[in-house]
Amino acid sequence: MEMPVLVPRQRFMELNNLALSVHLGSFASEMLGWGFFEPRYWRNYLHTHSCFEVCYAFQGEGQFRVGSEMHTINSGDVFIARPGVSHEIISAEERPLGIYFWTYTLTPSMQDAAAADAPEKSQALDSLLTTFMASPCVVSNRTSSMLRTLELLTEEVAGQHPGYSHIIEGLVAKLLVDTARAAVDEATLARAEHPVSRQPDQAVAQVIERYLRDNYWRPISIRDLAAQVHLSERHTSRVFQKVMGETIMSYLTTLRLDIAAQLLLDQHLPVKEVALTVGYPDVRYFITLFRHRRGSTPAVFRQHGGTTFL
Known part of the structure; x- marks a missing residue:
């Protein structure tokens, strides 16, 4: 009732x-x-x-x-x-x-x-x-x-x-x-916290993914990630792309821009600060990248409130 x-x-x-x-x-x-x-x-x-x-x-x-x-x-x-x-x-x-x-x-x-x-x-x-x-x-x-x-x-x-x-x-x-x-x-x-079994490649990709999510605002290199999984840089890149279907840097860019898109909804947060927060100290590069991936500049995206009617 x-x-x-x-x-x-x-x-x-x-x-x-x-x-x-x-x-x-x-x-x-x-x-x-x-x-x-x-x-x-x-x-x-x-x-x-x-x-x-x-x-x-x-x-x-x-x-x-x-x-x-x-x-x-x-x-x-x-x-x-x-x-x-x-x-x-x-x-x-x-x-x-x-x-x-x-x-x-x-x-x-x-x-x-x-x-x-x-x-x-x-x-x-x-x-x-x-x-x-x-x-x-x-x-x-x-x-x-x-x-x-x-x-x-x-x-x-x-x-x-x-x-x-x-x-x-x-x-x-x-x-x-x-x-x-x-x-x-x-x-x-429970399955997410205690997976019953994972293939070695899946375990490697999961460690890399978590590291990227925990450190997305920092400068990140393939060498940093390879050190996390104790593999060569080439093998690390290959395993991640095989499991995730995209390169490490493409995944990182998508992650950063997804977070930036949410931060841009705060009208009081300068675009320059948003760029810096998600790991792009060069605001002009951030604007170009955002426009390329999202189809509009951060300012226009913010003006529309992050909503796009299809």
Whole structure:
């Protein structure tokens, strides 16, 4: 049974008036937008974001198109659009879809996520978020407490009682962790943390991939990576390309630009600082590279809010 709403759901969007960011393990997240659609017929056409967009259906039903796949949405489902993935939502006409939605960035902090001295609870959270980012899950109904969290967020931002901003930060952290939990079941997480068996080449590629994610903002050479896996530079490059389907430097460039695309959504962060943060001290080179890979300059990309309608 749906829990009673103490304040109008539309006040959920007042969260847009707050600058909210949270740290989860060795990840940083900035909340970019909050929204609400009444349960009536509507459709948002095929588009992409450079951030995560998550929706929770509190009423009705509809369709969620991701790429060429169509998924049925029912009340109580959470559905997730990851950065760069084309998607659209179509409400049913007979039982219109009502949703909450929120967008956010999720990027590694500038520290070693895999540091040996990291607290155990941080390592567990890092494993969850890393697995979530790679998870193919699009729709989940494992959302037992999510509706109440959304209602509490609405109540806190509407009431603005003493200490409300601290409570909202905690609720935001819970919402992001619950989203990851909904998309990653325990069996999947266990396999990610303790793989039963891996081929030697896959193990090498995984070590390299993790090193790149943990050190993407630093100057990285093939020699550095070869030292991590105790192989020659040539063999290291060959193994990674065989397993991942692209060269090490191509993977690193994509990783850096994906993170840059999320950072650019912060209107107060200069493009030069974004470039430096993802490992490009030469801002002109960064702009040229970004335009070549993304089809627009960082400034134009930022102007459009990281959203591209297809």
